[in-house]
Amino acid sequence: MDFSKHLETDRLILQPPVHGDLLFIYRLLRNRYTRRFLGGPLSHRCAMARAQSYLSPPEGSGLWMAKARQGKRLGLVYLTPHSDGTDMEVSYQFHPAAWGRGYGQEAVSAVLHQAALPRVIAETQQSNLRSVRLLEALGMHEIDRLLRFGAQQVIYATA
Template sequence: MDGFMVTLRLGAVVGWCRLGRYRTGELELSYVFLPEWWGRGYAREACAAAVGPAFERFPDDARLIAVTQEASDRSVRLLDGLGMTRVDAFEEFGARQVRYAVDRPG
């Protein structure tokens, strides 16, 4: 739907960030970053750039979600830092997953 690769000035790909559809049809923020680039703020910067205009790009959506493994402390902190709220948890892929969401402002 709407995504981008995250690269450094020298062209090294460090990850990607995307707004797309979750299997339920909900608007979803998804991202993957290479471990060697974790902890440098790239994921936070890229995800914030995607979340900021998400509701303008997708005016029919009232909510944006993201799903991560509960054990992924970095992802949980990232989603909390983006202003998303944990809405539920479930088992999938042999691990506990958590769904976060943020509603359209106003």
């Protein structure tokens, strides 16, 4: 898959992050609501470093800034190798102002469709009900549960 490819849906444009996206990414990484199930807000220094790193994701990974067609930044979608060493993992972070409007589902669906991989997994905390609902709405099914990062995690897969 060409991870630099721009994707479009009815309501969204997804493209690799650019320098102009750094402040939004930094704020997303520092947002206590967005980061509630992701280990909490990052420190100033960590958030700055992570945001910068998103401008050049590692080989074999993809990262897209999801924007409304009018240009408003909404969140990020990632496609990266999972820690199991076998599968690719889709993950996402959206600003709370974008929650409940279907943007996450639309963006993740576009990335999964473009990737056209035989199997993609996603890992979320069991208590992150919004994420659980999003993954199930995409047709992903639970394949495992485990304790990681001090919380019960659920692993979903596309196949």
